[in-house]
Amino acid sequence: MRSFAFSAAENVDQAIIACESNNAEASYIAGGTTLIDLVKLDVMRPERVIDLNRLPLKEVERLDDGRLRIGALVSNTDLAHHPLVTEHYPLLSQALLAGASTQLRNMATTAGNIMQRTRCPYFRDVAAACNKRDPGSGCDALGGINRMHALLGTSEHCIATHPSDMCVAMAALGATLTLEGPNGIREIAFGDFHRLPMDRPDLEHELEPNELITHITLDTPVVGGGSHYLKLRDRASYEFALASAAVVVAVEDGVIRDARLALGGVATKPWQAMEAEQALTGQPAKTESFEKAAEIALADALPREHNAFKVPLARQAILRALEKATQAAMNS
Amino acid sequence: MNMKEYSTQTKAVETETTVTLTVNGEPRQLRIPPNVVLLDALRDRLGLTGTKKGCDHGQCGACTVHIDGQAINSCLTLAVMCEGREVTTIEGLASDAGLHPVQQAFLENDAYQCGFCTPGQMMSASAMLEDERIGTDDAAVREAMSGNICRCGAYKNILAAIQTARGQMPTARKEGEVS
Numbered sequence: 001m002r003s004f005a006f007s008a009a010e011n012v013d014q015a016i017i018a019c020e021s022n023n024a025e026a027s028y029i030a031g032g033t034t035l036i037d038l039v040k041l042d043v044m045r046p047e048r049v050i051d052l053n054r055l056p057l058k059e060v061e062r063l064d065d066g067r068l069r070i071g072a073l074v075s076n077t078d079l080a081h082h083p084l085v086t087e088h089y090p091l092l093s094q095a096l097l098a099g100a101s102t103q104l105r106n107m108a109t110t111a112g113n114i115m116q117r118t119r120c121p122y123f124r125d126v127a128a129a130c131n132k133r134d135p136g137s138g139c140d141a142l143g144g145i146n147r148m149h150a151l152l153g154t155s156e157h158c159i160a161t162h163p164s165d166m167c168v169a170m171a172a173l174g175a176t177l178t179l180e181g182p183n184g185i186r187e188i189a190f191g192d193f194h195r196l197p198m199d200r201p202d203l204e205h206e207l208e209p210n211e212l213i214t215h216i217t218l219d220t221p222v223v224g225g226g227s228h229y230l231k232l233r234d235r236a237s238y239e240f241a242l243a244s245a246a247v248v249v250a251v252e253d254g255v256i257r258d259a260r261l262a263l264g265g266v267a268t269k270p271w272q273a274m275e276a277e278q279a280l281t282g283q284p285a286k287t288e289s290f291e292k293a294a295e296i297a298l299a300d301a302l303p304r305e306h307n308a309f310k311v312p313l314a315r316q317a318i319l320r321a322l323e324k325a326t327q328a329a330m331n332s
Numbered sequence: 333m334n335m336k337e338y339s340t341q342t343k344a345v346e347t348e349t350t351v352t353l354t355v356n357g358e359p360r361q362l363r364i365p366p367n368v369v370l371l372d373a374l375r376d377r378l379g380l381t382g383t384k385k386g387c388d389h390g391q392c393g394a395c396t397v398h399i400d401g402q403a404i405n406s407c408l409t410l411a412v413m414c415e416g417r418e419v420t421t422i423e424g425l426a427s428d429a430g431l432h433p434v435q436q437a438f439l440e441n442d443a444y445q446c447g448f449c450t451p452g453q454m455m456s457a458s459a460m461l462e463d464e465r466i467g468t469d470d471a472a473v474r475e476a477m478s479g480n481i482c483r484c485g486a487y488k489n490i491l492a493a494i495q496t497a498r499g500q501m502p503t504a505r506k507e508g509e510v511s
Contacts, residue, residue: 005344005366008413009342014342018344036408037390037408050342051413100479101393102456103403104405106404107405107408
């Protein structure tokens with residue numbers, strides 16, 4: 001592993017100034033599960049690493065307006081088991097526990113999960129062409145083994161999937177990120193944070209240089225909503241999604257009053273299927289409506305040589321997640 | 333121009349620094365550069381070679397140790413970030429009274445073949461059995477242990493050993509108990 005300078009920040013201001021105080025390439029570290037992995041592979045090459053773990057960002061609290069504010073450093077394990085999450089946002093708990101392993105969830109943080117990098121093997125291999133790692137070098141995944149790659153939100157420059165499960169739940173639930181940087185504090189909608197690859201796959205998110213995420217605030221829970229996170233993968237545990245679906249539905253007299261649908265494993269960013277959500281609203285909560293929604297959600301799917309199987313797989317994930325969430329809503 | 337008022341700046345470590353941590357109950361000091369991971373610090377600098385290096389990327393679990401009682405991958409943890417923390421390795425699992433119930437149960441259930449993954453399996457299992465948030469049935473145990481790969485495929489006996497140990501540990505929740 002390459003060497004780097006290291007400092008531990010005691011507060012947000014220290015973290016920001018440590019990051020910007022010279023021109024060296026700097027990285028923040030929290031859980032370290034992405035950064036250290038990628039430094040060992042020589043994919044990330046920070047000259048300075050700033051430890052954020054002493055920052056006071058480890059609280060989960062319910063705000064007066066009913067939203068849930070999560071500190072950036074809350075671990076994936078603690079968030080998944082937090083009583084306010086299991087009671088009001090079981091979808092988030094389910095998605096978190098579907099991701100990674102016990103050890104990694106103990107280490108990984110909420111903001112770090114949002115910032116994790118793709119698992120595309122060409123991104124992780126410095127001998128391969130990758131526009132995300134080395135802008136302008138090309139994309140070996142396009143004509144390569146792209147079985148794990150994305151169907152939605154791709155470009156001719158990048159087809160890498162966003163690997164997170166937690167983020168799929170957040171895309172469905174709705175959330176706001178609080179960012180802090182040299183110019184102060186600002187907020188951004190979760191859905192606007194991750195960028196599509198387009199012609200600059202190296203630009204993955206809307207953080208300005210030296211900015212960091214301090215909080216994630218979930219929208220108020222859907223009243224009377226049932227939810228389900230369904231993850232389909234090559235093995236039963238500790239594997240990234242081939243396709244996943246996060247659903248929240250509220251049903252009244254057999255009619256869908258509110259629907260949230262987001263997809264994982266098939267898109268270049270956590271994928272909120274907004275048109276499908278709109279199509280579900282006001283429709284009867286039954287299979288025909290779900291099939292129509294799945295069709296709309298995947299209408300723009302662009303399969304490559306090895307990942308066409310993901311289209312019917314994602315469709316089934318959507319149908320089953322909608323069925324399960326509807327059952328949960330009916331029983332609530 | 334910087335808009336913020338900054339009180340103090342952090343001091344960056346460029347070459348080597350001293351880290352003080354507790355390993356298996358003993359205070360230890362390390363003089364290390366910032367890019368040394370806990371796994372290498374334990375094995376190469378403290379001579380604690382029970383913790384194994386498998387994949388070195390957080391995928392196999394052979395390097396699992398406890399930090400402040402939680403199972404983590406020591407291959408993805410910078411030693412410099414362990415200042416003031418309590419680290420427990422496989423060498424610290426047994427007590428003067430004898431083997432830890434998980435170690436005894438692995439022995440009795442023949443829960444290994446080559447043994448390379450065993451320290452990591454035991455560290456994950458011992459943390460899991462003390463964690464009341466994790467279910468007690470076989471499916472919950474297999475899910476909670478999925479970060480520990482056994483290349484020999486001794487999973488059946490590993491599971492049996494863990495459930496045997498559960499019965500021997502006063503602090504572990506028993507099968508069928510709900511939280």
